[in-house]
Amino acid sequence: MAKAPSAHAPAPAAAAAPHHELSKEQLRAIFRSMLLQRTVDNRGFQLNRQGKIPFAAGSEGHEAVQAGTGMAFQRGRDLLFPYYRDVGLCMASGFPTIEVFYSLFARAKDNGGGRQFPSHLTKKSAGIYSFSSIIAGHMTHAVGAAYALKYRNEHDRVAICTFGEGATSEGEWHEAMNFAGVQRLPIVFVCENNQWAISTPQEKQMAVKDVAIKAAGYGMEGVIIDGFDPIAVYDAVTTAREKAVSGGGPTLIEAKCYRFLSHTTDDDDRTYRSKEEVESHRKDDPVPRFERWLVEHGIVSPADVEALKKDVLREVNECTDAAEAEPYPQASELYTNLVEGAWEPWQ
Secondary structure (H helix, E strand, O other): OOOOOOOOOOOOOOOOOOOOOOOHHHHHHHHHHHHHHHHHHHHHHHHHHOOOOOOOOOOOOOHHHHHHHHHHOOOOOOEEEOOOOOHHHHHHOOOOHHHHHHHHOOOOOOOOOOOOOOOOOOEHHHOEOOOOOOOOHHHHHHHHHHHHHHHOOOOOOOEEEEEEHHHHHOHHHHHHHHHHHHHOOOEEEEEEEOOEEOOEEHHHOOOOOOHHHHHHHHOOEEEEEEOOOHHHHHHHHHHHHHHHHOOOOOEEEEEEOOOOOOOOOOOOHHHOOOHHHHHHHHHHOHHHHHHHHHHHOOOOOHHHHHHHHHHHHHHHHHHHHHHHOOOOOOHHHOOOOOOOOOOOOOO
């Protein structure tokens, strides 16, 4: 299957040539994943404005990165270390939609018992580790897990660790990258560069244009891709994964995208960037762009697209209603899952 045309122009010296084919079924699955991610995002913001949930973090503009990475993630084998904007990636990697809403509504059925920050997902059976609110805090966990895979000689397994470009300014990012490079670990790093670390633009936090060139300092390959193209993302992550499982060490992938929404529902992005800037990137919106490409290449018909959108909306509506109807955690369980042994933390 041909590669979708890129509207962005990643640095040509770092871009890898695509060589992984995707079936029509896989392309449709990627598109549905992107639609689901956007619909869940919108629902989170709606619920917050209705006063039904306290907080939501959207990922509008990241759909291609997360759906493409999720397609490359090998379920049942790989380990995923997502960051707080990766709800879509988790769903693309096997996290049930209903459990996303258990988390948003802080219900007792949530894997975190309704205690965790909204959308800070985790699911051991799916290989999805808990989100970290501490920027780059999950990266040292990721390289530790990758080291365990290598130490145990567990072949054809990798850790996939994602983060925003803001994380690259943190000490833990450098520590994790250095450890992975020195130990030649089976790990794939994916930077979802949306150009804004909350209210700080990239040029205010680093003196280089591309995050990927930092890879050389840690003895690993750096690759720049169009983060609005899910096929390019899938190809890059799959290539990096193959390299990692063959003993070739880690890869740093920089997927250039854009954040269309505020940082979270608690943020007003109008205070630090113009409406014109945001609108200038809308022409590259990955969801309608990939939809057009699929229709033009006969992968889906306009009728198929409408049917997919209705099916995704049905799923999100049903999950919203079902999760909202679930009970909150009991007050008697407040101190459970805090320490090993007796529930009383002071004993």
